[in-house]
Amino acid sequence: MSVSVETKKKVKSITEKYKYGFTTDVESDKAPKGLNEDIVRLISQKKKEPKWLLDWRLRAFEAWTKMKEPNWSMVKFPKINYQDSYYYSAPKPKKKLKNLNEVDPAILSTYEKLGIPLEEQKRLAGVAVDYVFDSTSVATTFKDQLAKLGIIFCSFSEAVQLHPELVKKYLGTVIPYTDNYFATLNSAVFSDGSFVYIPPGVKCPMELSTYFRINAENTGQFERTLIIADKDSYVSYLEGCTAPMRDENQLHAACVELITLDNAEIKYSTVQNWYPGDENGKGGVYNFVTKRGACRGNNSKISWTQVETGSAITWKYPSCILQGDNSVGEFYSVAITNNFQQADTGTKMIHLGKNTKSTIISKGISTGRGQNTYRGLVRMGPKAIDGRNFTQCDSLLIGDRCGAHTVPYIEVKNKSAKVEHEATTSKISDEQMFYCRQRGLDQENAISLIVNGFCKQVLKELPMEFAVEAQKLLGISLEGSVG
Amino acid sequence: MLKIEDLHVNVENKKILQGLDLEISPGEIHAIMGPNGSGKSTLANVLSGKEGYEVTKGKITFLKKNLFNLEPETRAGEGLFLAFQYPVEIPGVSGMNFLRTTLNSVRKYKKQKELDGVNFLKLLREKAKFIKMDEKLIKRSVNTGFSGGEKKRSEILQMILLEPKLAILDETDSGLDIDALKTVANGVNDLKNKNRSFLIITHYQRLLNYIVPDKVHILSNGKIVKTGDKNLAIELEKKGYEGLV
Numbered sequence: 001m002s003v004s005v006e007t008k009k010k011v012k013s014i015t016e017k018y019k020y021g022f023t024t025d026v027e028s029d030k031a032p033k034g035l036n037e038d039i040v041r042l043i044s045q046k047k048k049e050p051k052w053l054l055d056w057r058l059r060a061f062e063a064w065t066k067m068k069e070p071n072w073s074m075v076k077f078p079k080i081n082y083q084d085s086y087y088y089s090a091p092k093p094k095k096k097l098k099n100l101n102e103v104d105p106a107i108l109s110t111y112e113k114l115g116i117p118l119e120e121q122k123r124l125a126g127v128a129v130d131y132v133f134d135s136t137s138v139a140t141t142f143k144d145q146l147a148k149l150g151i152i153f154c155s156f157s158e159a160v161q162l163h164p165e166l167v168k169k170y171l172g173t174v175i176p177y178t179d180n181y182f183a184t185l186n187s188a189v190f191s192d193g194s195f196v197y198i199p200p201g202v203k204c205p206m207e208l209s210t211y212f213r214i215n216a217e218n219t220g221q222f223e224r225t226l227i228i229a230d231k232d233s234y235v236s237y238l239e240g241c242t243a244p245m246r247d248e249n250q251l252h253a254a255c256v257e258l259i260t261l262d263n264a265e266i267k268y269s270t271v272q273n274w275y276p277g278d279e280n281g282k283g284g285v286y287n288f289v290t291k292r293g294a295c296r297g298n299n300s301k302i303s304w305t306q307v308e309t310g311s312a313i314t315w316k317y318p319s320c321i322l323q324g325d326n327s328v329g330e331f332y333s334v335a336i337t338n339n340f341q342q343a344d345t346g347t348k349m350i351h352l353g354k355n356t357k358s359t360i361i362s363k364g365i366s367t368g369r370g371q372n373t374y375r376g377l378v379r380m381g382p383k384a385i386d387g388r389n390f391t392q393c394d395s396l397l398i399g400d401r402c403g404a405h406t407v408p409y410i411e412v413k414n415k416s417a418k419v420e421h422e423a424t425t426s427k428i429s430d431e432q433m434f435y436c437r438q439r440g441l442d443q444e445n446a447i448s449l450i451v452n453g454f455c456k457q458v459l460k461e462l463p464m465e466f467a468v469e470a471q472k473l474l475g476i477s478l479e480g481s482v483g
Numbered sequence: 484m485l486k487i488e489d490l491h492v493n494v495e496n497k498k499i500l501q502g503l504d505l506e507i508s509p510g511e512i513h514a515i516m517g518p519n520g521s522g523k524s525t526l527a528n529v530l531s532g533k534e535g536y537e538v539t540k541g542k543i544t545f546l547k548k549n550l551f552n553l554e555p556e557t558r559a560g561e562g563l564f565l566a567f568q569y570p571v572e573i574p575g576v577s578g579m580n581f582l583r584t585t586l587n588s589v590r591k592y593k594k595q596k597e598l599d600g601v602n603f604l605k606l607l608r609e610k611a612k613f614i615k616m617d618e619k620l621i622k623r624s625v626n627t628g629f630s631g632g633e634k635k636r637s638e639i640l641q642m643i644l645l646e647p648k649l650a651i652l653d654e655t656d657s658g659l660d661i662d663a664l665k666t667v668a669n670g671v672n673d674l675k676n677k678n679r680s681f682l683i684i685t686h687y688q689r690l691l692n693y694i695v696p697d698k699v700h701i702l703s704n705g706k707i708v709k710t711g712d713k714n715l716a717i718e719l720e721k722k723g724y725e726g727l728v
Contacts, residue, residue: 430534431571438531438567439585439641440559440592449584453575453624 031088037061040188043088047157047192050164053171060177060187067181073344074373074405075313077286080251087189087222150199151235153208156224159195166197170228174257174294174321182253182315183290190224190255198233198264207463209238223254229264231297236267238466250275252311254289262297262324269462271470273310276477281340281369284312291318292348295327295356303330304347305461307470309477312341317375319348322356322384329358332458334470336451336477337370337402346376346407351384351417360391363455366402367478373405380417387417395425396454398447398478448475484509484680485530485649490541492522492529492705499525501705503541507649510677514691515684516716517702518724523684524568526702527653530682531565532558546648560592562648566638566655573625578637581625582607586644610643613673614666631658639670646674651682656690668693688720703728 031042040061044054069080146153152163159167177187198204229235239256252274258266268291277284287310293302304318320329331347349358364372372395380387395404406423428450436446451474452459459467485507492500499522507513517523529536530543532555543550546561553561573581587597598606611618616636626634635655642650655667671681671694683694691699691713699715700707701724708728709715719727 429571432573434533434555435567435571435573436585437555438559438565439581439645440556440589441585442554442556442588445584445588449576449581450573453573453577453580456575456577 030086033086034083035061035085035087035189039087043189043191046088047160049160052168053160056172056177057188060184061189063178064181064184064188067184069181073315073375074371074407075315075342075344077313077342080286082185085251088191146204149202149205151202151204152195152197154195156190156193156195156226159226163195163197166228167195167226170226170257170259172257174259174292175255175290180290182288183255186222186224186253186255186290190222193223193225193254194227195225196227196235196237198229198235200231200233200261202230202233204233204235207236207238207465209240221250221252221254225254225256227256227258227266227268229258229260229266229300231262231264233261234265234267236463237269238463239268239270240273240466240469250285252285252287252289254291256289256291256318258291258293258302260293260295260297260300260302260324260327263299264297265301265303266293267303268293268305268318269466270304270306270308271462271466271473272306272308272314273473273477275312276310276341277312277339279339279368281312284341285310286313287311287316288313289316291316292321293319293329294321295324295329295353297327298324298353299326300324301328301330303328303332303461305330305332305458306334306345307455307458307462307473308333308335308343308345309473311343314341314343314345316345317347319350320358321350321352322358322387323352324356325353326355326357327353328356330461331358331360331362331376332461333362334365334455334458334474335363335372336365336474337367337372338477338479339368339370341368342371344373344375346374348377348379349389350377350379350381351387351389352381354383354385354387356384356387358389360389360393361457362391362393363458364393364395364404365398365451365454365478366395366404367398369401371403371405373407375407375409377409377411378419378421379411380413380419382413384414385416387414389417389419391419391421392457393421393423394454395423396451397425397427398451444475444479447478451478484511484546485682486544488542490526490529490543491539492525493537493539494525494535499705500529503702503706505700505707507680507682509648509680510675511697512671512675512681512683512694514694514696514699514716515682515702515707516686516688516699516719519686521702522705523702524653527565527568527651527682527684530558530651531555531563556588557592559645559647560589564642564645564647564650566635566642566650566652568653568655568657570626570629570634570638572627572629574627576625578621578623578625579607582621582641582644585641589645607644610640614639614643614670616640632660632663635659636663636666639667643670643674646679648678649680649682650674651684653684654686655683656685656687664690665693688716691716701727 031039040057044057175183177184196208227237258268260266274285274287295302302320308314318331322329329349335343335345337343347360360376362374364374366372374393378389393406397404404425408421410419412419432450433446452471459470462470487503487505490500490503515523583603590597614636620633656664696713699711699713701709
């Protein structure tokens with residue numbers, strides 16, 4: 001079935017009208033609202049994708065139409081009308097960009113407003129940035145330097161064109177297209193994202209970093225990231241998000257797949273700061289993300305670190321499948337909910353191989369009317385001989401209208417495995433507040449100091465530069481938490 | 484420096500302070516002694532701005548400002564310091580970070596330049612050495628798992644770092660061994676100058692062997708009932724409160 005004449009016409013009329021974005025003057029290339037097979041075909045066609053990928057998308061779309069939105073989490077939100085959203089939007093490709101000077105100044109200035117240092121500063125700091133603006137990469141830096149080492153760091157679409165064999169080999173092998181409602185939706189309509197491949201024996205010399213940002217109005221965001229660390233390799237990847245103010249709820253359903261082969265390690269750090277809605281709970285991003293890593297090789301390691309301060313709703317469980325013997329999974333998380341924010345986040349550690357080890361450190365902070373849930377699964381399979389897990393789950397409450405919930409699931413299928421779970425819930429006491437104020441800190445700084453202390457175990461896992469940003473962000477996120 | 488006039492304070496509708504008058508001039512050290520429940524800690528808490536105390540009458544001026552108009556952190560910025568009787572634990576916040584944040588916050592209030600990491604560390608090491616505080620202790624979370632003596636020593640360290648204009652020591656001496664007691668006294672004596680005042684709240688005369696007060700007040704039933712010089716403390720030690728009041 002080809003793209004219907006009707007759809008083509010619509011796309012044409014919209015794209016030809018020179019549509020202005022609502023915040024920046026980047027021309028937006030949008031497919032019409034709604035989701036059907038034609039839209040899936042249109043996306044694939046726009047990206048000049050090979051047939052196998054289109055088929056994969058179509059299978060996902062078909063599966064999605066038979067699925068139901070999950071309702072087991074603690075989050076509440078009005079019914080999403082999936083037909084009232086745009087599923088494709090990209091800055092208009094004008095011509096191939098040679099360097100950053102050719103990037104639309106409006107885009108660069110937006111990043112500047114968001115406080116993102118210029119790429120030159122990034123370069124000095126040793127960070128290569130693959131900018132994702134709305135769903136399509138517009139500039140990729142340091143590709144050459146990385147290319148000398150055989151490292152591939154590019155947009156997902158580029159990878160499909162230039163390295164189809166790698167994409168085909170690994171895409172959907174960690175998160176199958178039938179995995180869950182949002183991941184399946186993403187599989188059908190994903191627009192772009194990042195692709196990383198580290199060849200055997202290579203330690204990536206710099207932190208790889210991508211900034212995501214929602215821009216075009218009412219555009220569902222469906223990023224797809226795939227990172228492969230081949231044997232004996234290492235990479236640290238940073239993901240940071242910000243989004244501008246807006247009233248309408250936005251759906252963000254990303255997928256991130258990580259794969260480590262023998263002795264390889266991926267460190268994946270996220271600072272998530274999507275628009276959380278206003279203080280009355282109006283607006284804000286719905287962040288329904290599927291992130292999962294597979295430690296395929298022996299002695300391999302995947303470490304997730306996340307600082308979640310934004311979004312109206314966060315639904316996210318970065319997980320590790322520990323297949324290889326002696327493989328290691330880690331999850332370090334800070335989640336803050338203020339005003340009417342809701343977070344249901346945690347991890348899954350699936351121990352399959354022998355002597356596999358996992359660590360979970362989760363810090364949830366609730367204030368305002370925020371609701372914060374830790375939900376985690378630790379599973380020791382029958383062959384995970386001597387598997388070990390340590391989980392520590394701490395909640396901090398500020399004020400008396402917020403909530404903290406802990407929902408740990410533990411499944412142990414062999415006798416040699418050891419699973420430890422520790423959990424605490426505490427409040428910032430009046431005595432602590434007064435003590436800090438007597439020493440000269442105002443209430444907000446006092447809370448920020450105490451909260452940063454509470455989160456320290458997690459923040460120290462972030463790369464230095466990121467940790468500083470994250471600390472600032474914690475302060476901003478807690479603004480207005482004292483009356 | 485500090486002037487308290489006819490202060491009446493209720494706690495949960497119970498009258499605690501009932502007409503307290505006290506004036507401390509710059510450079511003076513005052514000691515307040517009194518039996519349990521006489522209102523000593525209430526006075527310290529009201530001066531520092533803790534919630535839960537209802538002032539029904541009276542006024543307090545600190546450096547010519549109406550103290551009741553100032554938030555606790557503003558009082559700290561103006562130079563009022565309270566060494567707590569029971570310093571609270573703040574798990575996760577390293578002492579180092581806490582000391583630097585509070586010091587810079589007070590410096591900022593005073594429109595002084597904030598100290599960078601290097602200069603702060605230099606200052607901290609010097610002060611910690613002076614009061615014989617183990618640096619390992621400062622790296623740990625604030626007061627967390629500290630012994631009673633370590634907590635008090637940490638309070639004195641903060642006092643000498645923040646260099647307040649008026650320092651209130653609320654039973655800082657209780658539970659201290661003789662070495663720690665001398666350290667506290669050294670901290671006070673070292674800071675003492677013609678512009679800085681101290682209000683020392685204590686049960687015992689012991690501390691006053693090392694810190695010589697200009698005036699000693701006896702607090703009973705929410706009022707100062709007797710004022711004298713250092714000899715009053717010695718007399719009190721002999722006769723007890725019942726013999727004097």
